[in-house]
Amino acid sequence: MSHLTIAMPKGRIFEEAYQMLIDAGFNLPEEVEMSRKLLIEIPEEQIRFILAKPMDVPVYVEHGVADIGIAGKDTLLELxxxxxxxxDLKISQCYIASAGLPNTTMNEIAPRIATKYPNIAMNYYKEIGEQVEIIELNGSIELAPMIGLADRIVDIVSTGRTLKENGLVEYEHITDVSSRLIANPVxxxxxxxxxxxxxxxxKNIVG
Structure with missing residues (x-):
């Protein structure tokens, strides 16, 4: 049996995906001590887990330090x-949308879009024929329309509560997102x- 290295994001996705592997009949310990560990060896199954930041998982898989990995569709589209x-594991389901202040139209000359996803945003607006200026931010994207930095934001939405709390409304549904199983081509x-x-x-577990 060949040894498999699996890169996984820490946190909720790891817990859900790990449980799926158990449900799929893999002989894994029910409880994993995850506090500080970045590598978890399961000799019985010849599996090793690398725990990483979500954005790093596809990088590890592309470079072959992990054979397979679990990554959000947002990360795959962006990177x-x-x-x-x-x-498609159908876990951590959400979507990417554009949002802004209610009852506002985008500036006609190079509207500004604030986002953590510059490639996704640029591709979307290119597809619908809009020329936009992308402003890349890493945190508190919702602030951008409120302080006049951007006409719209492009961000991930799960419940929509954060948008509502910040007085923003959704304008366009861009793409659905869930966690995917990926592999290094070699x-x-x-x-x-x-x-x-x-x-x-x-597949049997996903249904």
Whole structure:
């Protein structure tokens, strides 16, 4: 049995995906001590987990330090790494939308869009024929329309509560997001049987 290295984001996605692996019949300990560990070895299954920041997972997979990984569709669309997308796990479901102050139109000359997702935002507005200026921010995107920095924001939405609390409304639904199982192209060839077996077992759980 070939050894598999799996890169996973820390936190809720790890917990949900790890439980899915248990449900799929993998012999993993029910409880994992995750406080400070970044590498978790499961010798019985010849599996090693790398716990990473969500944006780093596709990077680890592309460079082959992880054979497979779990990454949000938002991260995959934004980073456009050379990885194979194998399966939609249908966990951490949300979507990317544009939002702004109510009853406002976008500036006609180069409207400004604040976002953590410059590539997704630029591609979306290009597709609908809008020329925009992208302002890349890393935190508190909702502030941008309130302080006059941007006409719209493009951000991830799960419940919409954060937008509401900041007096913003949704304007355009851009794309749906969920966690995907991805693979390194070389690992996918070299460890094909092992990876395919994992995918088919996970498929049964996803339904």
């Amino acid at each position: 456009r790494r050379n990885v194979h997308e194998l399966l 690992s996918y060839r070299m460890k094909s049987a092992r990876i395919q077996e994992l995918v088919s077992r996970m």
